[in-house]
Amino acid sequence: MTTIPASARRLVESRASRRCEYCLLPAAVSFFSHEVDHIVALKHGGKTNPQNLAYACWRCNRFKGTDLGSFDPETGLFSFLFNPRDQTWAEHFQLQDNCVNGLTPEGRTTVHLLQLNSDERRAERQRAAANRADDL
Structure with missing residues (x-):
């Protein structure tokens, strides 16, 4: 297990605005703490540097594991997962009615592999939206 320096953790958390970089769940409404994780796992040659670190909720982090990709559920072809350092969320996903499309x-591969639209995930997004409405 690699120790991620506190300064790198703070940078990653701040850069992500304290939201999971895969599902956008705010850390403030998550039951379990968000985590700093390697986008490309160490076993695949990833490095412990800010360019290879992402802020992830525990569900996204567990479902992603050390995976780099999987099969697009629409085409059946292999696809890499969304990379929050190299890609823009809005170009790959759309949030509609508490579902990530x-x-x-x-x-599509990321939504499928990370199970972004499970009942629990949709309920989390609904709670997050309600919390934002309460803050207005």
Whole structure:
């Protein structure tokens, strides 16, 4: 297990605006703490540097694991997962009625592999939206 320096953790958390970089769940409404994780796992040659670190909720982090990609559920072709350092969320996903829709092979593959539209995930997004409405 690699120790991620506190300064890198703070940078990653701040850069992500304290939201999961895969599903956008705010850390403030998550039951479990968000985590700093390697986008490309160490076992695949990833490095412990800010360019390879993402802020992820525990569900996204567990479902992603060390995976780099999977099969696009629409085409059946292999696709890499969404990379929050190299890609823009809005180009690959759309949030509609508490569902995350994949717009590209990377988006669809990420939605599928990370199970972004499970009942629990949709309920989390609904709670997050309600919390934002309460703050207005």
